[in-house]
Amino acid sequence: MKTMIAALFLSLVATAGAQEQKTVSNAALAARIADQGHDFDVVVKKLEDVLWYERVGDVAYVDKVRLTGPPRFRQTPTGNAFHDALLDNDLVFHAYVFIPRKAKQHRKYPLVVFSHGGIHGTFTTVYAHVIRELVAQGYVVVAPDYRGSTGYGKGFYQSIDYGGLETEDVLAAARYMVENYRIVDPKRVGLLGWSHGGMLTLMNACKYPDVYACGYAGVPVSDVAYRLSYQKPGYTDNFTAPYHIAKTPQEAPEEYARRSPVNYARNLRIPLMITTAENDDDVSVGEVRRMIDSLKSYGKEFEYEVYPPMPGAHLFERIDTREATDIRFKAYRFLARYLLPPRPFRSPDELRKAGYRFN
Known part of the structure; x- marks a missing residue:
């Protein structure tokens, strides 16, 4: 009997060990798959880089x-x-x-600093038009793939x-160009x-107004803690990740506040336009x-427009319909007022011909 009990005990131990090893293996496999996702994104990014020459190379020098x-x-x-001594x-x-x-x-041209969207987004040919x-x-354009962008591992x-x-x-990209x-005209x-x-x-318009002549902010994230309060629960994981903030807005309200443009409105000193739908x-x-409302409370002069429900919703200014390009025409008119490009669009038709070759 004792022999049978001992054998059963050893069998259970072996089964438990195998199960534990299987769990570890599954976790390791999941980690490898996640890492390979980053590797795949690097490949996609390189393909996008090639596409830039195809999509805009006829009108722009691309670098x-x-x-x-x-x-x-x-x-x-x-x-x-060695590496830890150089972490800074x-x-x-x-x-x-x-x-x-x-x-x-021999001429001077205005510069547009174009920041892509997405919490882990990247600058892609979706912006080609x-x-x-x-x-x-x-315009000369610089588009930074700032920290956290996808496609670099x-x-x-x-x-x-x-x-x-x-x-x-973003500021470093602007200063680099100047x-x-x-x-580039500084x-x-x-x-x-x-x-x-x-x-x-x-953020750049409010924190570094001496660097910029104007800013156009479409559908801008404005209050990070408020944003997380209405987004899907999984969205918060992007912020509470151990490599990021690692805390919720409830645990670190001041940390989220310093990351929110709404708390810098008092510093605005340059022309600004905001749009939303x-x-x-x-x-x-x-x-x-x-x-x-924050800008208004500080008595700031700026322009804004709240559109009614629009096709494309969050993308209403960036889709390719005539209605959307007409709205972009308004954005370009605003920028042209302060940046004085050599060939500003005179009509929405000129915009469509430039972006789409035909109008």
Whole structure:
């Protein structure tokens, strides 16, 4: 009997061990699959880079440069003394540069700093029509893939600092263009972005008004804590991840407040335009109104427009219909007022011909 009990006990131990090993293996497999997702994104990004030449190469010189922003917000020791001693090194990131093919070396041109959207977004050819429209007017464009952008591997993805040092990455891209391209007029630097890119427009406009002449913020994220209160539960995981903020808004209200444009409204000193739509299904009109109300409370002069429910909802200004391009025409008219491009659009038809080749 004792022999049978011992054998049964050993069998149970072996089964438990095998089960534990299986669980560990499954966890390791899931981690490998997740890492391979980042590798796949790198491949997709390289394909996108090639597509830029195809989509806009006939009207713009296309380049991609490496720049540096501040050290990572969250520095995780590796256990390697050499690397850990250098954790405060600047972070390297990439930015796209588009220069109109009609540009002349001896002339000065306005610069548009175009920030992409998405919490882990990236600058892709979905913006090709907008780039064509900008360079047709004579703008030089820089589009930074700030920290946390997808397409540069797991480490860069986990360097995300939403509403934090990504703002300084955008600033670094603007300063790089002014300091390295003699054709860029430092007094005619404007900001453009939608959604998260709109948020970066607001943050740069309010924190660094001496660098920019104006800013256009479409459907901008404006109050991060408020945003998380109405988004789906899983959305908060992007912020509570151990490599990011690692706390909820309830646990770290001041941390979320410093990442929200609504709390910098008092510093605005440059012309600004904000747009939103009542049926936005990503950045609620209520959130954008918080920014509008904050600016008003400080007596700031700015322009804004709240559109009724629109086709495309959150994307209403960025889809390819005539209705959407007519709205973009208004955005370009605003920018042109302060940036003085050499060939501003005179009509929405000119915009469509520039962006789509035919109107």
